[in-house]
Amino acid sequence: MRKAGRVSVGILFLISLLSFSAPLISPYDPDKIDLESIKEPPNSKHLFGTDNKGRDILSRVLHGGRISISVAIMAAFLSIGIGLIVGLCSGYLGGKIDIAITALIDLILSFPAFLLAIGISIIFPPGIYTVMIAIAAVGWASFARLIRGYILTVKEAPFVEAARALGCSQIRILFIHLMPQCIPLLLVMMGLKLGGYILTEASLSFLGLGAQPPTATWGSMVSANRSYISSAPWMILFPGLMIVITALCFNTLGDALRDRYGLKIKG
């Protein structure tokens, strides 16, 4: 499993490197319409073929990857940020704050996640920030629950007591003593969640709630080209394959991290 984890990191690194250097390496302008070469199957000039407007699929996949991956990662950091602070406060302070926060977490988790994400994204105009907010607005709850549970187990630990005895302020104990303790846990959870976030980003884009045309994301490419599934399957094959590979690598990495740290976290 460890080997699989390492291979996943390698593939993810490669995909990210290619995607983020898309403006430098992509063979064509991703949005440039070329009516001379419509729906060309993969060939030497267009490795992944072209779409119904003659745009180069490879260039669009590379540029799309930049958006898809960064939205998923930003959403993960946003979820972690909110979840960490909320979870720390809830677990450490206890009392009424804890009751209120736990109720809110339970409420968010009692929604079907994808529907709630749809509900949140329709409030805002479609775009990448909308998708990011929608994923994070649903995603923070599981991070907060995890952190809260963890803090409950360590807040009576000797090192916390020592810090208190030394006269550290609550804020200092929370952020200097307790927060770093949560990092391995958060990394594992992030690994487990990122694959799902990639899929959610793709699905929301597929539904037209993400980046708007002509901007490409993997999900919106599949969505926009799906009527050509029979005549030009490469138009949906490649962006979809990228989603699968990326999500698979994140999931494998998440599993590997979990096994490595011997944590029992549900993904």
Added chain:
Amino acid sequence: MKAYLIKKLLLLIPLLLGVTSLTFALTKALPGDPVFSMVGERAQPEVIEKIRKELGSDRNIFSQYIGYIKLLVKGEFGRSYYTNRRVFDDLLLKFPNTLKLALGAMIIAIPFGLFLGFVSAYKRGTITDRVISSLSVTGLSIPVFWSGLLIMLFFSLRLKLLPPSGTGDIRFLILPSITLSLPALATLTRVAKTTLMEIFDMPFVTTARAKGIAELKINLLHVFKNGLIPLVTVIGLDFGSYLNGAVLTETIFGWDGIGRFTMEGIIKRDYPVIMGCIIVGTIIFVLINLLVDILYHYLDPRVRLYEKSR
């Protein structure tokens, strides 16, 4: 058992209140007048007036929420901007189709998922286990809108075995059911494996082996039966998420259920339709979770005996 049931049902009240407050907040946050975002600007003036009165935009937020709940209880989820039909009526009409699809997916996912999970746990560490585990991780990583399109391309457009899209008899149901079942199949395989692996390690299985009970009997009677109880929870939760995860599958296959209705609402920014689908989807999800909880409680003899002994 009775006390447990009552407790669970009572807990449902704050949960539903919470769920509706959140959907109410979403409705309030939608762009434009909240009344318009329930019925649309083109609705008849009487309808607008009626909703406005019930919702009481001039009153404070709390009485607005009460008005909103009253409307929901009456089944007034608003009207579609485009068809001007009551969203609730359409939802009732489309619900059976989504239910059929979800059941179809269950029928595929449960036996295969349990079987693969079992084999993987039994043959732990072997090549078979590794293949099954890799397949199940892959299954979790494939978006249904993509697998659905590939399945459609292969089975109906190339092999012409089944119709590619539409709503109708069982021939139309097979491909979307398979598509919808894939992520569930993957989840179930993984959970079944971990659950059964833990049971294989338990002392009572060793005892059974020591007593010379046939391997098949140990597997079926001792391991599987004990594993079923936690697995019921996963299956139930999955069923709840199928009813909702159908948005993408139904869209791909043109299956006329709640999922496609949601998608149409999103495309047209038909807010009452989207909100209606979210509310109904969530309430179904919450109710199924409750049902699973109760079933779990009922199935486990340890819990039942414990209750009796008190």
